[in-house]
């Protein structure tokens with residue numbers, strides 16, 4: 241007989257289950273749970289259901305019950321602290337205690353102030369052994385947007401670009417469609433799909449008239465769409481309004497009443513948040529998006545909005561696709577006038593860390609994170 245699995249291996253099973261909920265739980269975190277008896281046999285398992293539905297622990301308890309297993313005296317492995325609050329569902333702690341679970345191994349505390357620490361306290365008060373820590377890094381990583389929203393009160397901002405190997409996103413005549421190939425574009429949709437919302441600028445809408453929805457991968461949910469549109473120039477007949485089952489949130493610097501009405505008639509929500517320069521206050525916009533329960537914000541915009549977000553220190557992660565093409569001379573310097581808003585000293589450059597480098601068909605994908613995030 242194979243040796244019993246270790247705590248870490250059980251937590252790993254729970255984490256794999258949580259990953260299967262990647263696209264569906266938003267705005268809730270992706271959580272997995274397995275329940276195991278004293279001999280290491282798995283009695284039940286489950287993961288977080290779409291919002292309003294049961295949490296991972298309740299799914300695992302139901303799974304065990306459906307299999308006819310008693311969980312009295314068993315251990316629950318769960319990738320997040322079991323909740324102690326009455327939200328859209330009842331507290332998981334109480335369900336675990338009532339079912340007779342004797343030990344809980346949780347990867348990490350829930351950063352939600354309604355829960356944080358209270359779940360563990362409640363379990364311990366009921367005599368349940370609690371251990372915290374195995375799989376903490378992976379669990380936080382999978383829920384990086386949820387942690388960001390709960391702790392920083394802003395979404396996790398991931399900025400996607402696609403460029404030639406020499407970093408050009410457009411030809412000098414303005415034609416830039418499809419620098420990368422199909423596999424990279426499909427991967428881009430997978431990243432859109434896991435985000436709560438996609439962010440773009442009105443310039444991109446006017447130039448490309450994109451839908452900015454998820455089409456290339458199966459998804460149970462479309463991310464919402466956010467447009468930075470200082471003067472409300474979004475055309476009311478733009479294709480973004482043709483996508484069902486998602487909201488369109490426009491952020492403007494002033495409210496032009498006729499334009500705002502026309503866009504609201506198309507279903508958009510118009511919010512005015514101006515900074516001293518008469519532009520959209522991007523930092524305030526991110527706070528507003530967190531209040532709308534945006535965990536991960538996926539940015540696909542032009543160089544102006546990208547540059548503003550970068551300069552204001554609002555980007556956490558870069559998703560860069562590089563095609564094996566060479567468009568420019570490769571000799572441009574950052575200080576040349578066409579390098580919009582670029583720095584003239586390297587000392588001011590934003591330090592990044594490469595997290596991964598992968599190939600998608602002919603192209604490369606680099607995930608880089610702003611140092612310290």
Ligand code: AOF
Pocket residue numbers: 268269270271272287288291292293294295296297320321322323326327328329330332350352355
């Ligand atoms: C758990 N297990 O699988 C998840 C948890 O509105 P509700 O009732 O769905 O509660 C949402 C909160 O519950 C969410 O903000 C987070 O703190 C926690 N998520 N907790 O015990 C789970 N997904």
Ligand code: ZN
Pocket residue numbers: 295296297322323324330331332333
């Ligand atoms: Zn819960």
